[in-house]
Amino acid sequence: MIISGKELSAKLKAEMAAEVATFGEKYGRVPHLVVILVGEDPGSVSYVTGKAKASAEVGIRNTTIRKPETISEAELLGIIAELNADAEVDGILVQLPLPKHIDEDKVIEAIDKAKDVDGFHPLNVAALWQKQPCTLPCTPKGIIKMLKAAGVGIAGKEAVVIGRSNIVGLPVSKLLLDENATVTMTHSRTRNLPEVTRRADILVVAIGRPKFVTADMVREGAVVIDVGVNRDPETGKLCGDVDFAAVEPKASVITPVPGGVGPMTICCLMENTIECFLRRMGRK
Numbered sequence: 001m002i003i004s005g006k007e008l009s010a011k012l013k014a015e016m017a018a019e020v021a022t023f024g025e026k027y028g029r030v031p032h033l034v035v036i037l038v039g040e041d042p043g044s045v046s047y048v049t050g051k052a053k054a055s056a057e058v059g060i061r062n063t064t065i066r067k068p069e070t071i072s073e074a075e076l077l078g079i080i081a082e083l084n085a086d087a088e089v090d091g092i093l094v095q096l097p098l099p100k101h102i103d104e105d106k107v108i109e110a111i112d113k114a115k116d117v118d119g120f121h122p123l124n125v126a127a128l129w130q131k132q133p134c135t136l137p138c139t140p141k142g143i144i145k146m147l148k149a150a151g152v153g154i155a156g157k158e159a160v161v162i163g164r165s166n167i168v169g170l171p172v173s174k175l176l177l178d179e180n181a182t183v184t185m186t187h188s189r190t191r192n193l194p195e196v197t198r199r200a201d202i203l204v205v206a207i208g209r210p211k212f213v214t215a216d217m218v219r220e221g222a223v224v225i226d227v228g229v230n231r232d233p234e235t236g237k238l239c240g241d242v243d244f245a246a247v248e249p250k251a252s253v254i255t256p257v258p259g260g261v262g263p264m265t266i267c268c269l270m271e272n273t274i275e276c277f278l279r280r281m282g283r284k
């Protein structure tokens with residue numbers, strides 16, 4: 001079974017659009033998401049464009065602020081401070097990665113936690129790990145939604161996560177643990193990785209290496225979630241971290257790239273923006 005993130009996100013965005021359509025009358029305005037893009041990285045430009053398109057589909061006001069790669073850290077922090085103070089801004093997102101001269105942690109921490117639609121702020125991360133109310137990071141949230149939509153039971157299953165990034169590997173491991181999976185977190189220093197991945201009932205791959213996971217690394221009938229978005233070095237086409245053609249016949253459920261986790265990331269950003277808006281309106 002192939003889980004279409006494209007189809008699931010379209011369904012969820014239509015439901016959100018119906019909800020947002022009532023906000024004008026209820027609250028006098030719709031949610032406002034501000035996305036800051038620094039530089040011209042083609043992938044980041046594509047993702048930011050996708051976020052603006054999804055905002056329009058859902059009826060969320062979107063402002064995209066584009067700044068040159070040479071912007072200083074101080075200037076970027078100044079923009080964030082202005083957005084934090086703007087009562088008509090409900091969500092703030094700085095597209096990652098940032099240029100090396102800018103401290104990403106400092107930028108993320110500068111965003112008002114209540115407007116942190118990425119769920120990256122340390123206070124949101126702490127709340128996630130303490131099972132307190134928080135804004136969940138978009139990709140991990142989308143992965144859990146895809147698993148549940150596909151009817152995949154998580155409780156009691158062996159889940160293996162490849163990758164330990166702050167924005168995917170770590171938070172998705174915690175969300176799987178919260179769903180009562182037995183979670184193994186792996187990374188570049190894990191020994192005998194194929195031995196570990198073959199134990200997985202649910203395998204989540206988020207390492208940014210094209211077609212890294214091959215058929216011999218996957219157990220027959222496993223659920224495979226591919227978070228990667230890469231360029232295939234041979235064809236130049238978009239591909240994931242999983243060799244889809246080789247693994248798909250073995251997997252019981254698998255997500256494609258493109259059209260899998262990516263669209264769900266953007267869909268969950270819309271949901272987070274609405275949640276932040278409603279919380280600010282005193283409705284959550």
Ligand SMILES: Nc1nc2c(c(=O)[nH]1)N[C@@H](CN(C=O)c1ccc(C(=O)N[C@@H](CCC(=O)O)C(=O)O)cc1)CN2
Pocket residue numbers: 043046047048050093094095096097118138139167229238257258259260261262263265266
């Ligand atoms: N501030 C943030 N920066 C980044 C995040 C994030 O959640 N917040 N995540 C990734 C990039 N990302 C969202 O920004 C993202 C990646 C991929 C997609 C997507 O829809 N991919 C498509 C194919 C891509 C394409 O066509 O160009 C797919 O998989 O179908 C959406 C969002 C790092 N930065």
